[in-house]
Amino acid sequence: MITDPRQLLSWVRRAGPEALELACAEHPDPSRGDTAADVVRVPGCLADLEAHVPLELLVLGAGSVVLRLDGCSRPEEARRRHGPVAALTTALGGSRVVVLAGERTGSRRRPVLDAHHMPVARRALLPILAPDRPPLPPGHATAQERLSAAATALIAGSATVLDDLDGVGLALTAAGCTASGVCVRSCPEGALSLWTEGDATDLRFDPGRCSGCGLCIERCDRGALSANGHVPWSAVVHSVPVILARTTTTRCRRCRAEFHPEVVGETLCPVCAFRSAHPFGSVLPSGRASRPGPA
Ligand code: SF4
Missing domain, CATH: 3.30.70.3270 (Alpha-Beta Plaits)
Structure with a gap:
């Protein structure tokens, strides 16, 4: 599973590929297709790739991101995960889109890059050519915070109304x-x-x-x-x-936690009420039940 493909994000930020294709680790052969696209194999399955990653790739400079579902063993799960993001980019109407796609046309072989071992982008060797792009997303943010930030960056300035999407x-x-x-x-x-x-x-x-x-x-x-x-x-x-x-709600008179009283005048929360009714707990200590009492 690939949750924060920092190397891939960093490479895209430097190289700004026109088109990017992502394929699952088990894809039999993602190398054939359009030579204008850079192909990257991600570890694990695209169905496990966090939904914010394709959007972040667009924000950081990829022209388009194609998720190859033809070699995916869980294409329906991948569609469920990435479908809303793909629909969002389509609705925005620009050329920067996330596309869920099957087999690519074109018979030329292309090199397949590994998301965990990306090459050094040529522009990185000449800092003067480095494009002015947003910084990498913070690694400590949650997946949802990153999705929200990437969507906000992409939507900024768009007049598209997204209330129905x-x-x-x-x-x-x-x-x-x-x-x-x-x-x-x-x-x-x-x-x-x-x-x-x-x-x-x-x-x-x-x-x-x-x-x-x-x-x-x-x-x-x-x-x-x-x-x-x-x-x-x-x-x-x-x-x-x-x-x-x-x-x-009212405050439990014993543990001081807030709780919703089921009947008027109830002053103990469910946990304290249970403990009050069962002072020795719900299970007797082992052997206690069978131990004979004093004669
Ligand atoms: S509110 Fe939290 S637990 Fe409930 S569906 Fe949303 S993320 Fe999951």
């Missing part, structure tokens, strides 16, 4: 939320958060940070979260948090 994040809704915080702790992107003011707790969602992984929906033990399609690209770029649910 699906991005990658889920359009979440929450009904019956009890502010348990399970979804907040599950979200790898920090897209969900709980905010308490007085006796109300809000579940806030930042659609621009959502990668659409679905973990929050899967792990919510109340089944409160669901998705109604995807948020549009405009939400990814403008990234304004919304309130998904407002819940009345």
